[in-house]
Amino acid sequence: MKTYTFTEKKDTRSGFGAGMAELGRSNPDVVALCADLVASLKLDTFIKENPDRFIQCGIAEANMIGVAAGLTLSGLIPFATTFANFGSSRVYDQIRQAVAYSNKNVKICVSHAGLTLGEDGATHQVLEDIGMMKSLPGMTVINPCDFNQTKAATIAIADYEGPVYLRFGRPVVPNFTPADQPFEIGKAVHLNEGADVSIFATGHLVWQALEAGKILAEQGVDAEIINIHTIKPLDKEAILKSVYKTGCAVTAEEHQMNGGLGDSVAQVLALNHPAPLEMVAVNDSFGESGTPDQLMEKYGLTAASIVAKALAVIQRKK
Amino acid sequence: MTTNELTKAASQVRRDIVRMVHGVASGHPGGSLGCTDLLVSLYFQAMELKTDDQDSVVFDMSGTGEDMFFLSNGHISPVLYSVLARRGYFPVSELATFRKLDSRLQGHPATAEHLPGVRIASGSLGQGLSAAAGAAYGKKIRKDSHLVYCLMGDGEQQEGQIWEAAAFIPHRKLDNLIAIIDFNGQQIDGPTDVVLNNRDLGAKYEAFGWTVLHMDGNKVDEVLATLKAAKQASGQGSPICIIMKTEMGQGVDFMMHTHKWHGTAPNNEQLTAALAQLEETLGDY
Numbered sequence: 001m002k003t004y005t006f007t008e009k010k011d012t013r014s015g016f017g018a019g020m021a022e023l024g025r026s027n028p029d030v031v032a033l034c035a036d037l038v039a040s041l042k043l044d045t046f047i048k049e050n051p052d053r054f055i056q057c058g059i060a061e062a063n064m065i066g067v068a069a070g071l072t073l074s075g076l077i078p079f080a081t082t083f084a085n086f087g088s089s090r091v092y093d094q095i096r097q098a099v100a101y102s103n104k105n106v107k108i109c110v111s112h113a114g115l116t117l118g119e120d121g122a123t124h125q126v127l128e129d130i131g132m133m134k135s136l137p138g139m140t141v142i143n144p145c146d147f148n149q150t151k152a153a154t155i156a157i158a159d160y161e162g163p164v165y166l167r168f169g170r171p172v173v174p175n176f177t178p179a180d181q182p183f184e185i186g187k188a189v190h191l192n193e194g195a196d197v198s199i200f201a202t203g204h205l206v207w208q209a210l211e212a213g214k215i216l217a218e219q220g221v222d223a224e225i226i227n228i229h230t231i232k233p234l235d236k237e238a239i240l241k242s243v244y245k246t247g248c249a250v251t252a253e254e255h256q257m258n259g260g261l262g263d264s265v266a267q268v269l270a271l272n273h274p275a276p277l278e279m280v281a282v283n284d285s286f287g288e289s290g291t292p293d294q295l296m297e298k299y300g301l302t303a304a305s306i307v308a309k310a311l312a313v314i315q316r317k318k
Numbered sequence: 319m320t321t322n323e324l325t326k327a328a329s330q331v332r333r334d335i336v337r338m339v340h341g342v343a344s345g346h347p348g349g350s351l352g353c354t355d356l357l358v359s360l361y362f363q364a365m366e367l368k369t370d371d372q373d374s375v376v377f378d379m380s381g382t383g384e385d386m387f388f389l390s391n392g393h394i395s396p397v398l399y400s401v402l403a404r405r406g407y408f409p410v411s412e413l414a415t416f417r418k419l420d421s422r423l424q425g426h427p428a429t430a431e432h433l434p435g436v437r438i439a440s441g442s443l444g445q446g447l448s449a450a451a452g453a454a455y456g457k458k459i460r461k462d463s464h465l466v467y468c469l470m471g472d473g474e475q476q477e478g479q480i481w482e483a484a485a486f487i488p489h490r491k492l493d494n495l496i497a498i499i500d501f502n503g504q505q506i507d508g509p510t511d512v513v514l515n516n517r518d519l520g521a522k523y524e525a526f527g528w529t530v531l532h533m534d535g536n537k538v539d540e541v542l543a544t545l546k547a548a549k550q551a552s553g554q555g556s557p558i559c560i561i562m563k564t565e566m567g568q569g570v571d572f573m574m575h576t577h578k579w580h581g582t583a584p585n586n587e588q589l590t591a592a593l594a595q596l597e598e599t600l601g602d603y
Contacts, residue, residue, distance in 0.1 A: 031459070055490070060482035063479055064448075066451070066452060069448075069449050070448065071459075073437055074381070076456055093442050094448075098438055098445055098449055102430075
């Protein structure tokens, strides 16, 4: 098992803020919109340096999405930002008609996705957004794993023409992606070579997958670990190549099982190369209040869960 | 164009509308007929549109250096399509494909088929004013002094998003935006006052910070004069909202004074009766 180290833990939303700060300096067409959550989205630097390219929309997310769509006409690149729940489920029809169906170059960038929002509870912990967004024709869906990758993804999507949903979160997590690693939309990142089981993880679960890989190695299991930062378009080639070799897979994500990465991988496998698959995800349940760590533990989104599913799926090969 | 010429163009557009919805036995003639005089006035007179050396309109998605129009109540697509075709954005013959398979003239306006003249999809109500606000904001950022127009329905004012946009636009001083509300008092389930009373729309927009004008949307002279007044009121710090009184089904006697023709197509006899009231002025498609 390849060793991964990190110098510090950082929140992915700060990676977004750092990416926006850089875009503010490098791309004059980038405009930021926010629905009364500037500090949560770490937009302070962008706003300070580019006050004329920031649009405060107030607590009115539906209008924000429409304004963003209208802004694209003049060649501007709007980044519409809020919490993941309010930037997906609350405004699904606006995204569907004004952004996806109209093919507008809007970047919907949302923080506080998933259980790790913590104490606010289920009203704010969206666990269905990947499913909603990936089912929209033409929508790109990205869920990076750490600070550096979120920053790189933020910068990369400005150069991509088309609607994007970029999802990140609040808790601090190990920052291990090399700062100079280029972000390629739709191209999975291979983290560890292995022959016994493929682990496909996204977002905050990528580090948990690496931790699981270490535990599995101690038990003599050779796990292949792949970071699927882009849920759509999915890197089918990387998934199939890996499962051709290992013969089974585990997916891991901070999202509902229905509609998440696991669903996407299951579809690829069922259509091309049926193989045993286990999923680490929230199983048809809302979240609740608690600390991020308590919630990840309670809902089974941990390295230990990935290990257990990996051992189980390997058994199913026989 | 003279008022007489605009009135003649409007007659042809009304013929197109009833023929289009009859041709596919679906669509929304009522609101389309009511807004015909406005759209003809906008596209043939009031709006500054990009043209080539031969004075033919040229569609540019960005809308840079020209006025832009957004149809929020997308179900009145027949009037938009007819006016766009008659203005030269696409062949008039294409009106015959309205709502049919593989057509660029979708039931509600869309950009996916690349129909010249349409910049964003509409149909799910309440969204057009926000898109127009974004376009107007874009013009401010790009320092383009042209105007953005947005037509909405009065029933549509029941959508919450409208009021998000209604607050946003004056707050951001988008004084290059002219919103027009088709105040025909009717919606699918009946009179607007009965279904969900909008109360005093003019007073509401005024309270939100808009400059409010009123006009009879079925009198071309009054439409032109009010649009001129709106243009003069633009650029002074406040957006403009025109409450436009219209008659749903205007121009076809049996379609007027009722909500029944909101989304109903005429049969063969009704088509004949309607066309008898509408002079063919520019040639049927």
